[in-house]
Amino acid sequence: MSSKVTALLIDSNEPLNEKTKAYFQLCEEKLGLIPNVLKAYSFDDTKLRAFTDMYNDLMLADCGLTKLEREMIAVAVSAVNSCFYCLTAHGASVRELSGDPVLGELMVMNYRVAELSDRQRAMLDFAVKLTERPAEILESDRQALRDAGFSDRDIWDVASVAAFFNMSNRVAAATDMRPNDEYHSRAR
Secondary structure: OOOOOOOOOOOOOOOOOHHHHHHHHHHHHHHOOOOHHHHHHOOOHHHHHHHHHHHHHHHHOOOOOOHHHHHHHHHHHHHHOOOHHHHHHHHHHHHHHHOOHHHHHHHHHHHHHOOOOHHHHHHHHHHHHHHHOHHHOOHHHHHHHHHOOOOHHHHHHHHHHHHHHHHHHHHHHHHOOOOOHHHHHOOO
């Protein structure tokens, strides 16, 4: 088991504040661990709070996308970016939420070969195009999502989740962020 979180050695000037300690305790209770991404950001409470506020809003708040769909976007984007951290952590979430370990593995390898609904395929095609070729997004791409049943608000959320994971993937790559060992065996 590895305890490495990132390749960077950044010490905090401040001990964790009470709000962060409580948040980490909640993670331990709900997840059985403190995700390494949170540990990585914990050197700076402002950055940690910004990251967790955005993550929690995008991934956990009520919206027109299911939690599984949001996790699928995270995995499809992370596959394009070859992000080991997010493929491991969010691949585990897809396995858990879908109850289908094969779907989780196919999503990590290539979502295009997975058995997906037309809605899910349109969503992932959009997220991947936004990741690979953002300057080529056209009205026809948004219309394809509408045709698959997404509202304009849903399209905003698909784009926001994809964009968040593109940012996260780049930070994880730059810092050699490593996922918690526990993710590797979850929901298999």
